Amino acid sequence: MHSDELGNALFALLALADELNLDAGDALAESPTKYERRIEASGIAGSDE
Numbered sequence: 001m002h003s004d005e006l007g008n009a010l011f012a013l014l015a016l017a018d019e020l021n022l023d024a025g026d027a028l029a030e031s032p033t034k035y036e037r038r039i040e041a042s043g044i045a046g047s048d049e
Contacts (some may be wrong), residue, residue, distance in 0.1 A: 017024040
């Protein structure tokens with residue numbers, strides 16, 4: 001993957017967050033905690049959905 005393609009994907013995610021009135025920084029900060037809880041509870045990081 002080229003860095004410009006990664007940049008495009010990041011831009012799209014930030015634009016989506018903006019459209020949904022979500023703070024991308026807050027969402028990113030919450031993500032590790034969610035995965036840590038899953039790993040502690042089940043031993044895997046996936047949501048099993």
